[in-house]
Amino acid sequence: MSKVTQIVEDLLKPILDEMNLELVDIEYKKEGSNWFLRIFIDNETGNIDIDDCGAVSERLSQRLDELDPIPNAYFLEVSSPGAERPLRKESDFKKAVGKHVHITTKEAIAGATVFEGELTSFADGVLTVKEAKQTHQIPLEQIESARMAIVF
Known part of the structure; x- marks a missing residue:
């Protein structure tokens, strides 16, 4: 796990715990000239909606802006893992x-x-x-x- 993804996971955990959501995966990678920070979340029912993603994105974005732990500009994306979700743990x-x-x-x-x-x-x-x-x-x-x- 990279330093950035570990920092983001540490910031994200209390937010997701409070919202009864689960972290599925974090990706931080460069595509072309742009960096992307992708967060994949889920819940017990597997029914993540746009409101869940928006709330997590807003709260995480606030924490990232406060601490500024990522040295370069990036796009933050929060979404469900989809039907072909990764299995890691x-x-x-x-x-x-x-x-x-x-x-x-x-x-x-x-x-x-x-x-x-x-x-x-x-x-x-x-x-x-x-x-x-x-x-x-x-x-x-x-x-x-x-x-x-x-x-x-």
């Missing part, structure tokens, strides 16, 4: 059990690095993903990236 994986996921691993497991299917369990740091014809055991430390996946 153990709690994310626990909530995703029974749902369709897309997993990319650091190294091949059973000859593959990409798995998409139902996350049937998550226990002792191991995900069980059931694809059409196979079931795979994927250790958490082997995951490069993970997200919810939409089934068409």
